[in-house]
Amino acid sequence: MTALNRVPSLMARAGTASALTLAAVGGSIVVPGVASEASAVTTANTALRIAASKQGSPYQWGATGPRRFDCSGLTLYSFKRAGKKLPRTAAQQYNNSRHISAGSRRAGDLVFFHSGSRVYHVGIYAGKGKIWHAPKTGDVVKLQKIWTKSVWYGRVS
DSSP states (O other), rough: OOHHHHHHHHHHOOOOOHHHHHHHHTTTOOTTTTHHHHHHHHHHHHHHHHHHHTTTTTTTTOSSSOOOOOOHHHHHHHHHHHOOOOOOOHHHHHTTSSEEEEGGGOOOOOOEEEEETTEEEEEEEEEEEEEEESSSOOOOOOEEEEEEEOOEEEOEE
């Protein structure tokens, strides 16, 4: 009997309170309304790992990878490889993401830098106030602390 076939009998014997325990050890639980959120988390985490794997890649304006990137090129490439399509520019990505508060941000969310209402830079939130991004000409993809409070956050869904 495979682990998947044992899930119903385990659930019947253990009760639904153990569903989280079962999920934590590799079981699979379907909860109405949660699947799409879980999928978004997985996609965001995958995109974050892909961006991190590009550490040291040179910045090049207009580049979308796989060896050189500009800021929105890195986010576009990372999410595309994770299975989500994003528009090309930072401003377009902002307009096509679900806007969230700083308090709701989590690893894998997009971080948009703005001046007034103009979005001019984007990176992927890595947690602990840091982002993976392709900063500027002459620099490389790197992990860096967010240096300003003029940021907005977006979630790719």
